[in-house]
Amino acid sequence: MKDIEEGKKKGANNSALKKRYIKYLALGIVLVPVILCIALLIRVGVLEKYIKDNLAINQKVSDVSSGEYASNNTNTVNNVGEVGLVETSPSTYEEDNTYQEYNGIVKVCITFDDGPSANTDAILDILDDYGIKATFFVNGHEDYKDELVRIAEEGHTIGMHSYSHSYRTVYKNLDSFADDLYEIQSYIKDTTGVTSTIYRFPGGSSNHVSNVAMEDCIDYLHAKGIEYYDWNASGNDAVVGGASVNTIVNNVMNQVAACKDDTIIILLHDTGDKKTTVEALPIIIEKIADMSNVAFVPITEDVKPVHHIESNN
Ligand SMILES: [Zn+2]
Incomplete structure (x- = not known):
């Protein structure tokens, strides 16, 4: 039981x-x-x-000051070469006829950011071979003073691209932007005797890394009698890992062909690691020279700026 x-x-x-x-x-x-x-x-x-x-x-962002895809951090700070930023061409450009001297001739301005560098002499030799004047938006690379002097002596335009090229410094606040501007303008003046009055923003005027409203920077430049120049064609040669000669040539030529403006401003980079840019340069020059009604000119007051963004003032 x-x-x-x-x-x-x-x-x-x-x-x-x-x-x-x-x-x-x-x-x-x-x-x-x-x-x-x-x-x-x-x-x-x-x-x-x-x-x-x-x-x-x-x-x-294009200044490529650059075309790079490596970083997902928009606050990436770079001293040289804008690693982490893509300076691609924007879709809209200024349509303003103030600078019209357009008689069917398209002005082509070749511009180099981020120099001078170990490649500057090679770039200057090529420009000299073709009898072309270009524009160099430089930083405060004090190791390359001789190259900066040569740029001026050979009749190219020297523009400012900030002294430090550090986004954290340049775009910290408007005072910091103003200090850096003063530094690069003084450095160029002391080294070459040239007072530069043209500026290219690191990352371009449409950059998304600035802590300062870019309109305020633009107003500050204009108050100082300085004009800023973006670009409407880019070699995208500042991509991380480098771009091949063919890619740089194709990038530039496709955008040149698509550009409806009478002023074409081409963005390339003058930094020691960008040998393919140097190799692409003569090919680009010859392809553009083969087009009808084009003239290579350095940026001067007569060249209508290309702006990615405008200030409302
Ligand atoms: Zn740059």
Whole structure:
């Protein structure tokens, strides 16, 4: 009798255990996919943000001061070469006829940012071979003073591209922007005797890295009698890892062909690591020279600026 009762008890215990086991199993079957889904959604969200950040960088900034895709951090600070930023060409350009001297001749301005560098002499030799004057938007590279002097002596235009080329410094606040501007203008004047009155913003006027409203920087420049020049064709030669000669040539020529403006401002870079830019230069010059009604000119007051953004003032 006792055995039967114990057997019943055991049976009841077993069935309770079985029920509990089934309950946990069912819970597991429901919970595991839910947890996996949540983890997946979080991952997708992170990836989406990453893609959006990169797209924003690639579409909005070109000075390439640069075309680089490496960074998803829009606050990346670079001293030289704008690593992390893409200076691509914007979709809209100024349509203002103030500077019209357009008699069917398209002015082509070749511009070099970020120099002088170990490549400056090679670039100057090529320009000399073709009898072309260009524009160099320089930084305060005090190791390359001789090259800066040569740029001036050979009749090219020297523009300012900030002394430090550090986004964190240049765009910290308007005072910091003004200090850096004064520094590069004084450095160029002291080194070459030239008072530069043209400026190219690191990252271009449409950059998304500045802590200062770019309109305020523009107003500050204009109050000082300085004009800023963006670009409407770019070699995108500042991409991370470098661009091939063919890519640089194609980038420039496709944008030159598509440009409806009577002034074409081409962005290239003069930095020691960009040998392919030097190799692409004669090819670009010859292809453009083969077009009809074009003239290579350095940027001067007579050249209508290309602006990616305007100030309202
Ligand atoms: Zn630059």
